[in-house]
Amino acid sequence: MKKKIGLHWFRKDLRIQDNPSLTALASKVDELVCVYILSDISALDNIESPSNTELLGEHRANFINQSLIDLDLSLKNLGQKLLVIANDGLASLLDLIDSLGITSVSAEWHCGVNERNQWNDLISLRPEIDYIQENGTTLYQESQFPFSIKNMPSTFSPFRKKVEKYCHVEALDAPLSTMPSSPLNAMPQNAMPQSALPQSALPLNAIVTECLLTHNNHYPELFGGETRALAQLKYYFWETDLISTYKETRNGLDGWEFSSKLSAWLAQGCISPKRIYYELSQYESQRTKNNSTYWLFFELLWREFFHWHHLSQGSKLFSLGGVQQATKPSEINPEIIESWQQGETGYPIVDACMRQLLATGFMSNRGRQLVASCFVHELAQDWRYGARYFEYQLVDFDVASNWGNWQYLAGVGADPRGHRQFNLRKQTETYDPQQHFIADWLT
Numbered sequence: 001m002k003k004k005i006g007l008h009w010f011r012k013d014l015r016i017q018d019n020p021s022l023t024a025l026a027s028k029v030d031e032l033v034c035v036y037i038l039s040d041i042s043a044l045d046n047i048e049s050p051s052n053t054e055l056l057g058e059h060r061a062n063f064i065n066q067s068l069i070d071l072d073l074s075l076k077n078l079g080q081k082l083l084v085i086a087n088d089g090l091a092s093l094l095d096l097i098d099s100l101g102i103t104s105v106s107a108e109w110h111c112g113v114n115e116r117n118q119w120n121d122l123i124s125l126r127p128e129i130d131y132i133q134e135n136g137t138t139l140y141q142e143s144q145f146p147f148s149i150k151n152m153p154s155t156f157s158p159f160r161k162k163v164e165k166y167c168h169v170e171a172l173d174a175p176l177s178t179m180p181s182s183p184l185n186a187m188p189q190n191a192m193p194q195s196a197l198p199q200s201a202l203p204l205n206a207i208v209t210e211c212l213l214t215h216n217n218h219y220p221e222l223f224g225g226e227t228r229a230l231a232q233l234k235y236y237f238w239e240t241d242l243i244s245t246y247k248e249t250r251n252g253l254d255g256w257e258f259s260s261k262l263s264a265w266l267a268q269g270c271i272s273p274k275r276i277y278y279e280l281s282q283y284e285s286q287r288t289k290n291n292s293t294y295w296l297f298f299e300l301l302w303r304e305f306f307h308w309h310h311l312s313q314g315s316k317l318f319s320l321g322g323v324q325q326a327t328k329p330s331e332i333n334p335e336i337i338e339s340w341q342q343g344e345t346g347y348p349i350v351d352a353c354m355r356q357l358l359a360t361g362f363m364s365n366r367g368r369q370l371v372a373s374c375f376v377h378e379l380a381q382d383w384r385y386g387a388r389y390f391e392y393q394l395v396d397f398d399v400a401s402n403w404g405n406w407q408y409l410a411g412v413g414a415d416p417r418g419h420r421q422f423n424l425r426k427q428t429e430t431y432d433p434q435q436h437f438i439a440d441w442l443t
């Protein structure tokens with residue numbers, strides 16, 4: 001009988017556990033190849049308009065590299081390895097599929113327009129292959145909703161109320177303890193058939209050195225990979241009980257402790273939202289259940305909302321008029337945009353946040369709201385340029401959450417109020433009363 005050879009295409013699911021697509025494929029093939037397509041760091045002068053390529057800055061690139069190394073180690077423990085190929089669209093992936101005689105391909109479902117297009121392109125280019133795509137990126141499955149995605153609630157509160165009433169989070173998959181071996185394992189690199197490895201295959205150790213040199217100095221804990229994600233979950237919940245005061249601390253501006261910091265790991269799929277949900281449930285039953293523990297769940301529901309909202313609205317998420325198709329006056333002034341990016345607007349709280357972003361790739365949720373409000377209202381710039389810069393810089397960039405939140409603040413998105421301008425002076429008095437944060441970043 002013909003051997004079944006699978007290929008799992010890791011994209012935004014850089015984890016082994018609770019990865020339903022990988023688990024499903026591993027259970028039905030004789031051999032398995034694990035692949036990641038590595039993107040280059042983007043040029044920042046390419047910020048003009050939303051395009052079909054994700055802008056990638058150094059902070060996130062490092063985090064991804066770190067995650068890949070961790071993933072490769074986990075795969076090696078299961079007798080597998082990760083093949084990293086350079087980004088040339090789908091060409092190298094197709095070469096690999098053809099030369100190894102791949103019979104099934106799996107990848108995790110993702111709400112992003114680009115991710116969905118890529119997947120559909122692959123299917124149309126190799127229609128004869130068997131495809132597996134499961135959703136491990138959200139808490140709920142589309143089939144559980146009491147509404148169709150096309151007609152889903154257009155704002156958060158009705159969405160939240162409905163899912164809290166009608167939906168449940170499905171159980172986690174059993175941990176993966178074995179995997180089929182890789183057809184590449186047996187082949188020494190020089191003995192591989194000419195076409196087996198794409199020209200662009202990269203030795204993973206070439207990126208290891210680079211990562212070790214580029215540790216995030218300000219947040220050393222913010223290091224990519226499933227291992228670190230699970231460690232952060234343990235730290236924030238069980239080791240420090242910080243979760244039990246989350247509601248009081250979550251508006252902090254700087255430091256590691258004021259919020260969960262799980263976003264970057266969630267965005268690259270180093271951890272699944274389901275895993276966080278079940279850890280939270282355990283914490284609530286074994287330690288404390290209070291407003292703070294509920295609030296973390298509430299915030300995960302915001303993420304959930306934006307993911308399904310993106311699926312529902314597609315590329316309207318990137319349009320100037322937003323999902324509301326509104327017309328709001330705005331300009332594109334490169335000097336003003338540059339001053340905002342560099343933290344030189346003259347608004348101290350905004351400048352401090354923007355310098356924090358530039359230096360670390362992270363900014364608090366409060367900070368993000370303030371700098372976005374300033375960009376749209378005080379500076380009167382086209383909100384998409386702010387969103388695109390965030391896309392480049394954020395270590396935790398998530399297409400649905402970033403563009404959804406930006407639209408919301410620009411008054412063209414999923415906001416019933418339609419206009420939100422923060423009073424920067426008042427916000428500073430409330431959230432940085434001694435101006436320590438401002439002093440830390442502006443001096």
Ligand SMILES: Cc1cc2nc3c(=O)[nH]c(=O)nc-3n(C[C@H](O)[C@H](O)[C@H](O)COP(=O)(O)OP(=O)(O)OC[C@H]3O[C@@H](n4cnc5c(N)ncnc54)[C@H](O)[C@@H]3O)c2cc1C
Pocket residue numbers: 250259260261262263264266267296299300302303304306363364365366368369372390394396397398399401402403405406409
């Ligand atoms: C303009 C703007 C852009 C943003 N861009 C992104 C982005 O690209 N990626 C991203 O993950 N979040 C984004 N957010 C949401 C939020 O700021 C971050 O999720 C949060 O600051 C990450 O820190 P944390 O993990 O410690 O969050 P916590 O406060 O600990 O929250 C736990 C988790 O809940 C989710 N969450 C919390 N707030 C939101 C929210 N407003 N929208 C969606 N999900 C939320 C995140 O997954 C987060 O990790 C953005 C917010 C704004 C205002």
